[in-house]
Structures are given as structure tokens and as C-alpha cells.
Amino acid sequence: QQMPGYLFDGDAGDLHMGSASATKILIKGGTVVNAHHKMVADVYIEDGIIVYVGPDIKANDDVKVIDASGKYVMPGGIDPHTHLDMGFMGTQTIDDFFSGQAAALAGGTTMHIDFVIPVDGSLSAGFESYLKKAEKSVMDYGFHMAITKWDEDVSKDMEIMVKEKGINSFKFFLAYKGALMVSDELLLQGLKKCKSLGALAMVHAENGDAVAEGQKRMIDLGITGPEGHALSRPPVLEGEATARAIRLASFVNTPLYVVHVMSIDAMEEIAKARNSGKRVIGEPVVSGLVLNDSWLWDPDFTTAAKYVMSPPIRTAGHDKALQAALSAGILQLVGTDHCTFNSTQKARGSDDFQKIPNGVNGIEERMHLVWETMVESGQISVTDYVRITSAECARIFNIYPRKGAILAGSDADIIILNPNSSFTITADSHHSRSDTNVYEGRNGKGKVEVTISRGKVVWENGKLMVEPGYGRYVKMPPFSYLFEGLDRADAAYLSSLRAPVQRLVSST
Numbered sequence: 001q002q003m004p005g006y007l008f009d010g011d012a013g014d015l016h017m018g019s020a021s022a023t024k025i026l027i028k029g030g031t032v033v034n035a036h037h038k039m040v041a042d043v044y045i046e047d048g049i050i051v052y053v054g055p056d057i058k059a060n061d062d063v064k065v066i067d068a069s070g071k072y073v074m075p076g077g078i079d080p081h082t083h084l085d086m087g088f089m090g091t092q093t094i095d096d097f098f099s100g101q102a103a104a105l106a107g108g109t110t111m112h113i114d115f116v117i118p119v120d121g122s123l124s125a126g127f128e129s130y131l132k133k134a135e136k137s138v139m140d141y142g143f144h145m146a147i148t149k150w151d152e153d154v155s156k157d158m159e160i161m162v163k164e165k166g167i168n169s170f171k172f173f174l175a176y177k178g179a180l181m182v183s184d185e186l187l188l189q190g191l192k193k194c195k196s197l198g199a200l201a202m203v204h205a206e207n208g209d210a211v212a213e214g215q216k217r218m219i220d221l222g223i224t225g226p227e228g229h230a231l232s233r234p235p236v237l238e239g240e241a242t243a244r245a246i247r248l249a250s251f252v253n254t255p256l257y258v259v260h261v262m263s264i265d266a267m268e269e270i271a272k273a274r275n276s277g278k279r280v281i282g283e284p285v286v287s288g289l290v291l292n293d294s295w296l297w298d299p300d301f302t303t304a305a306k307y308v309m310s311p312p313i314r315t316a317g318h319d320k321a322l323q324a325a326l327s328a329g330i331l332q333l334v335g336t337d338h339c340t341f342n343s344t345q346k347a348r349g350s351d352d353f354q355k356i357p358n359g360v361n362g363i364e365e366r367m368h369l370v371w372e373t374m375v376e377s378g379q380i381s382v383t384d385y386v387r388i389t390s391a392e393c394a395r396i397f398n399i400y401p402r403k404g405a406i407l408a409g410s411d412a413d414i415i416i417l418n419p420n421s422s423f424t425i426t427a428d429s430h431h432s433r434s435d436t437n438v439y440e441g442r443n444g445k446g447k448v449e450v451t452i453s454r455g456k457v458v459w460e461n462g463k464l465m466v467e468p469g470y471g472r473y474v475k476m477p478p479f480s481y482l483f484e485g486l487d488r489a490d491a492a493y494l495s496s497l498r499a500p501v502q503r504l505v506s507s508t
């Protein structure tokens with residue numbers, strides 16, 4: 001039996017893609033949650049696709065039946081911000097596309113979007129190298145791409161990436177001076193190009209010149225430990241860069257996505273912009289929502305260094321303000337910025353915080369920690385949980401409702417979360433290759449008991465069942481909903497410019 005309201009494309013007959021040998025799964029009696037609605041229902045899956053959602057679906061003998069009564073059946077998480085197998089600060093992130101994705105699946109995330117770093121400034125070479133890295137993937141993934149220099153080749157390559165390769169977002173680093181950082185002049189060119197292609201511009205918003213000055217200030221004061229990292233790049237520098245990027249995007253009239261919003265200062269700039277009708281998306285990350293910077297003062301270097309990321313984890317108070325902004329809709333979706341280095345790699349900076357590779361874990365922990373912090377605490381509804389961990393990401397990157405929804409026709413990326421069972425996070429039991437975990441010892445209620453990735457059960461009874469090569473590259477088309485109507489706004493702006501010119505012409 002099918003619920004008519006749950007079909008988005010054709011009828012169920014068209015959507016039966018299974019062959020006699022197709023994997024068939026029936027999830028019985030759970031509360032099925034989408035961003036717009038929740039209801040007790042069964043979910044029938046065949047050959048990787050959700051076929052029916054509705055009450056009392058009957059199963060034949062060849063169907064695997066999973067009892068979900070008393071549990072939530074939700075779209076698998078989509079992590080909009082990860083760095084797997086990335087060369088950074090003289091070393092390579094410890095999680096590659098196999099270990100990072102295996103960790104993700106164990107924590108209920110079934111898709112992520114990673115950042116391609118160009119090779120010697122070449123986007124095409126960067127894209128090919130990331131496709132190669134991702135050959136060992138165990139779940140679906142997409143790519144954003146960083147822009148690190150500007151010339152005709154980069155401009156042409158952006159077009160190829162969008163029109164042929166399935167990339168619809170480009171990231172501009174306003175920090176990491178001398179490495180990934182770009183100038184305002186480059187940012188402006190990039191924003192214009194993004195707009196013309198219908199691609200979303202993303203920014204790492206910190207003032208890189210001022211950060212370099214702040215670092216020098218700390219070293220001059222003899223502050224060389226991990227606490228120097230936080231002290232050298234205070235919230236005001238994040239607020240400044242966020243405001244600047246928002247203003248430049250507004251000048252070009254193109255949407256902007258601010259990654260890893262870590263401070264009240266940045267969040268308030270986003271709130272102000274959204275209140276005045278600007279299309280700005282704010283992405284907090286789990287570390288910013290649940291941690292504070294007290295760890296950076298730990299006398300044990302190994303402990304303190306594992307919390308070094310940029311922008312830094314802030315003083316207590318910023319975390320709660322970011323949670324409130326998320327529940328109020330000022331910030332729209334949660335990422336992780338999963339960028340892991342083990343304690344040996346972090347020790348590169350034992351005599352100078354500037355050499356500690358920046359980054360923390362989170363790909364496995366995000367779904368549990370957001371549940372505990374936002375839902376279990378009573379700050380948001382279960383439907384909003386689906387929105388901020390999955391559906392909104394799929395909408396922003398234009399792959400909804402293939403991903404991010406439990407609807408007939410959607411990919412069967414599904415988690416079953418038991419609100420009465422509990423999770424505990426430790427480096428000993430996690431699936432990342434790192435020997436440390438910034439959430440060590442945290443526990444809470446609400447545990448992902450089953451993860452289904454494109455119709456295959458990959459996590460059940462505490463066991464991972466994954467095969468390298470199972471994951472697929474998901475192409476993301478340009479011109480998401482964020483671009484709708486911009487042409488009309490531009491036309492109105494142009495005619496408002498012409499009106500005074502016309503008056504001048506007719507008065508002479």
C-alpha cells in the first residue's frame with residue numbers, strides 16, 4: 001500500500017527498478033521523519049531506491065524485514081564539510097576516503113561533500129586526483145572545489161567543473177596567508193564567475209593578514225603553546241571577514257555560504273544579512289556547537305593540540321549562541337569540517353602552535369552529538385533535526401529529494417535511531433584512524449542502530465559491513481533554489497540605475 005502524498009515522480013510502477021536478485025528491505029513500524037513531516041509508517045526498499053512509504057506493507061519471503069517500532073527512521077546524514085586524504089600544513093589527513101567514510105556510516109552519515117584542493121592551482125588536475133583518492137569510497141560523496149589562484153585557465157576550468165563534472169560550489173579561503181588565502185580582488189572575480197555559472201560561493205571567513213599579525217604578536221610575547229592559536233585569531237577577525245564576504249557577495253548579488261561559523265561575531269553578521277533579505281547560508285560545525293576553548297589551555301600538549309582548528313573553538317558562550325541561532329533558523333545546517341591528524345602529526349607544532357596541523361574529527365560523531373545537543377535537550381523538533389543534518393544540505397547543493405528525504409524515488413540512504421539507547425564516544429572504539437578524539441568520553445541518549453546506504457545495510461548490531469568501491473560520485477547540478485529570481489532582482493536594479501540617467505538625458 002502506498003501513501004499518494006509520498007510520491008514525487010511518476011507512480012510506484014515506474015519506480016520498481018529491482019530485478020529478481022535485487023536487495024529488498026522492509027522497515028516496519030518506525031516513525032518516518034522527513035524535514036516537512038513525520039508519521040508512523042513502513043518503508044519498502046528495492047535495489048537501492050525507496051519504493052513505498054506507507055502503513056501495513058506486506059513482505060514476501062525474499063525481503064529482509066527490520067523492526068523499527070519505537071524508533072525513528074530518518075534520511076541518512078549528509079555532511080557538507082569534510083577533508084579526507086587532504087595534504088595540509090605539510091602533512092596528510094589521517095582519514096582517507098575509506099576510513100573517513102566507514103566512520104561516517106557507523107555514525108549515521110551516508111553522504112558527504114569533500115573539498116577538492118587544486119593541484120598547482122589547476123582545477124582539472126585537482127578534480128582527477130580527488131576522483132582517484134575516492135576510488136576506495138564506501139558511501140556516496142560529492143565535491144566542492146577550492147579556488148586558490150585566478151587566471152583565464154581557472155575561469156575556464158570553473159565552467160568545465162560546473163557544466164561537465166558535477167561541481168556546483170567553490171570555496172574561497174580568506175585565511176591561511178601564503179598558502180590557500182585569496183585576495184579581495186580574487187574573491188570578487190570568483191563571486192562574479194560563480195554567479196554566472198549558478199554555482200554557490202563558499203568562504204572560510206577569517207582575516208588572514210590580521211591572523212598573521214596576531215600570530216607574530218603571540219610569538220613575540222613568548223606564547224608558543226596551543227592556547228596561542230586561539231589568542232592569535234580572535235572572533236573579531238572572523239566577524240570582519242564574514243561581514244566583508246557578505247558585502248562583496250551582496251555587491252555582486254550572488255548567494256554566499258559561510259563555512260564553519262564559530263563565533264557570535266560571525267553569526268550576528270549572518271543574522272543581519274538574512275534579516276535584510278540577503279541570501280546567506282551559515283554552517284556551524286559540531287565542534288563549535290559543543291566544545292569550548294578551555295581545552296586549549298590544558299597543560300598536556302597532546303590533549304591541547306587536538307583541539308587546534310581554524311577558526312578556533314571559542315570561549316564558552318559562543319557554543320550556546322550558535323545552538324540558539326541554529327534552532328532559530330539563523331544558521332541552516334550542521335557540518336563537521338572533519339580534518340583529522342593523529343597525535344604524532346599534531347606534535348609537529350610542539351614548540352610552535354603555528355605548525356600544529358589545523359583540524360578536528362567529527363564525521364562519526366555529528367549525528368549523535370546534534371541529536372543530544374539539539375533534540376534531546378528540547379531545543380529543536382525531530383523534523384528540524386532531519387532538516388539541519390540532511391535535507392537542507394541536499395536542497396542547498398541541489399540533490400533534493402534524491403538525497404535528504406524518505407520519499408518514494410529517493411535513494412535508500414536511511415538510518416534507524418533508537419531514542420532510548422545511548423552512545424559513548426572514545427578513540428578506542430571510533431572508526432577514524434586517529435588515535436585521539438576531541439569528544440572523548442562524551443555520551444548521551446539516541447543511538448544510530450542501523451545505517452542503510454543505497455539500499456544496503458552497512459551498519460547493524462555494532463558491525464560495519466562495507467566494501468571499498470561501493471560509494472558513488474554524486475554530480476550536483478548548478479542553479480539551486482538559492483539562485484531563483486536573482487535575474488529579476490538584477491533587472492530591477494538595472495532599471496533603477498537607468499531611471500536617473502533617463503531623467504538627466506531628458507532634462508538636457
Ligand SMILES: NC(=O)NCCC(=O)O
Nearest residue numbers: 204309310337339358359
Ligand atoms: N578548519 C581546519 O582547521 N582545517 C581544515 C581546513 C579548513 O576548513 O579551514
Ligand SMILES: [Zn+2]
Nearest residue numbers: 204259260310
Ligand atoms: Zn576552512
Ligand SMILES: [Zn+2]
Nearest residue numbers: 081083337339
Ligand atoms: Zn574545512
